[in-house]
Amino acid sequence: MPDRYRAIEVRDLVKRYRGARHDVLRGVSFEVAEGGSLCLVGPNGAGKSTVLSILATTMTLTDGSARVMGHDVLTDHALVRRELGVVFQQPSLDLNLSAEANLRMHAILYGMFPWRPTYRLMAAAYRHRAEAFAEMFGVADELHLPTRALSGGMRRRVELFRALFHDPRVLILDEPTAGLDTEIRDTFWAYLDQRRRARCMTIVFTTHLHQEDAHADTVCALSEGRIAASMLP
Amino acid sequence: MIIDRTVTRAASGSELSALLIVAQRDVSKFLHDRARLVVSLAFPLIVIAGLGGVLGPVLARVPGLDATTFAFTGVLAATLFQSAAMGIISLIEDRETDFSREMFVSPVRRITIVAGKLAGESIVALCQGAAVLIVAPLLGVRPTFAQLVVLLPTAIACSVSGAAFGLVTLVSLPSRRTAQHVFSFLILPQFALSGVLAPLHGLSPVLNAISYLMPLRYAADLMRAAFYAGTPHYAASVSENPVVDALVLSVFTCLCLVVGSRVFARSERTR
Numbered sequence: 001m002p003d004r005y006r007a008i009e010v011r012d013l014v015k016r017y018r019g020a021r022h023d024v025l026r027g028v029s030f031e032v033a034e035g036g037s038l039c040l041v042g043p044n045g046a047g048k049s050t051v052l053s054i055l056a057t058t059m060t061l062t063d064g065s066a067r068v069m070g071h072d073v074l075t076d077h078a079l080v081r082r083e084l085g086v087v088f089q090q091p092s093l094d095l096n097l098s099a100e101a102n103l104r105m106h107a108i109l110y111g112m113f114p115w116r117p118t119y120r121l122m123a124a125a126y127r128h129r130a131e132a133f134a135e136m137f138g139v140a141d142e143l144h145l146p147t148r149a150l151s152g153g154m155r156r157r158v159e160l161f162r163a164l165f166h167d168p169r170v171l172i173l174d175e176p177t178a179g180l181d182t183e184i185r186d187t188f189w190a191y192l193d194q195r196r197r198a199r200c201m202t203i204v205f206t207t208h209l210h211q212e213d214a215h216a217d218t219v220c221a222l223s224e225g226r227i228a229a230s231m232l233p
Numbered sequence: 234m235i236i237d238r239t240v241t242r243a244a245s246g247s248e249l250s251a252l253l254i255v256a257q258r259d260v261s262k263f264l265h266d267r268a269r270l271v272v273s274l275a276f277p278l279i280v281i282a283g284l285g286g287v288l289g290p291v292l293a294r295v296p297g298l299d300a301t302t303f304a305f306t307g308v309l310a311a312t313l314f315q316s317a318a319m320g321i322i323s324l325i326e327d328r329e330t331d332f333s334r335e336m337f338v339s340p341v342r343r344i345t346i347v348a349g350k351l352a353g354e355s356i357v358a359l360c361q362g363a364a365v366l367i368v369a370p371l372l373g374v375r376p377t378f379a380q381l382v383v384l385l386p387t388a389i390a391c392s393v394s395g396a397a398f399g400l401v402t403l404v405s406l407p408s409r410r411t412a413q414h415v416f417s418f419l420i421l422p423q424f425a426l427s428g429v430l431a432p433l434h435g436l437s438p439v440l441n442a443i444s445y446l447m448p449l450r451y452a453a454d455l456m457r458a459a460f461y462a463g464t465p466h467y468a469a470s471v472s473e474n475p476v477v478d479a480l481v482l483s484v485f486t487c488l489c490l491v492v493g494s495r496v497f498a499r500s501e502r503t504r
Contacts, residue, residue: 111247
């Protein structure tokens with residue numbers, strides 16, 4: 001595959017946590033073409049989240065290499081982050097803020113809009129976009145409520161649309177639809193499939209739901225830190 | 234439904250915007266935390282009113298020097314320093330709740346995030362300091378307008394140096410509980426050896442040498458230099474040249490910022 005078509009390239013990835021006796025990843029390798037989609041499956045502890053954390057630059061690798069849109073995750077992490085949208089397995093919302101305030105923080109951190117102290121003072125483009133996303137993900141009525149007051153499923157929806165809000169070229173999703181009902185899960189995947197086609201968005205995700213494999217071009221089964229099988233969904 | 238991309242990335246000023254939103258989040262959290270608001274106001278007042286009175290006989294050796302006013306200036310500096318330092322524990326809290334990952338996968342420089350935290354916690358500390366100043370007349374301390382003007386930059390220096398101290402000492406600790414224990418261990422000796430409540434005259438040479446290692450010593454001394462400037466009690470209240478205090482605090486703050494932000498970024502990535 002020519003370099004310019006490789007959105008993600010992972011070579012012989014090894015990871016050992018500090019103080020651990022064994023490697024959690026033992027030479028994982030895969031590639032994802034630009035606009036492609038890869039699903040990592042496997043039992044708990046297989047190393048799926050570790051692979052995604054390394055790609056998201058929130059964790060260092062012990063050996064091997066990983067590149068996102070041609071940028072090395074170890075040396076060019078600032079360039080890698082510009083390309084990414086990430087949904088973590090664990091919730092990462094500030095529960096003291098409203099859903100909108102969480103979103104505003106995200107938009108400003110990603111350099112989409114300049115800082116303004118309140119929602120009303122933010123650029124009109126931001127407000128329109130926030131309302132449209134909230135509508136699409138079914139949280140329009142909850143947008144200005146404290147996140148603490150939302151149910152687990154609602155919080156997950158907020159995290160999903162926050163990750164998509166800056167229109168990333170690469171999406172990293174760690175069990176993104178855990179806790180969501182079927183309807184919103186279908187909406188989410190339908191939106192992602194459209195974005196993949198329209199904007200060549202690349203997706204790497206993990207899941208425990210077999211029916212979600214269908215959204216991937218390739219499924220890699222991880223077992224004990226290695227890719228045990230690579231297959232079509 | 235597809236939403237067209239209408240976003241233009243503002244390259245210039247985005248780091249400043251990021252710093253401001255990180256700072257705003259901390260201030261917003263403080264203003265919504267009623268318990269913290271009450272405690273942050275009550276604690277310095279109790280210390281000033283209580284210990285200031287108890288230490289009156291000690292200070293009576295210096296004619297005309299009021300114990301409550303002396304304690305007020307020290308406690309004001311300590312409140313700013315301590316509050317800003319302790320606020321940095323919220324970085325650990327963010328890590329525990331995984332919110333820090335949301336900040337750390339963004340394309341913002343690490344130093345910007347850390348500077349935003351420092352700015353936010355410094356503003357929180359300044360709010361607490363302002364509240365203490367507002368109720369100071371109830372304790373019999375009435376700063377003049379000129380004194381308030383000079384106190385403002387001094388208060389900023391105390392807050393920022395406190396936040397930097399918190400950053401370098403607490404940020405690599407594994408949990409909030411550990412950080413709170415370590416913080417008590419680090420701040421209590423400073424209260425005793427930095428001249429917060431009583432002058433440092435008469436300390437043994439060993440304790441005096443140790444007190445020079447306490448950053449709060451320079452913060453409290455700088456605060457007193459600002460408050461007592463031009464008064465007859467200046468010489469009895471201030472132990473160092475304020476230029477030396479300011480210089481030590483500046484160098485200390487810069488060093489802590491550089492080391493602390495590196496340690497924090499590293500601890501986030503090498504888990």
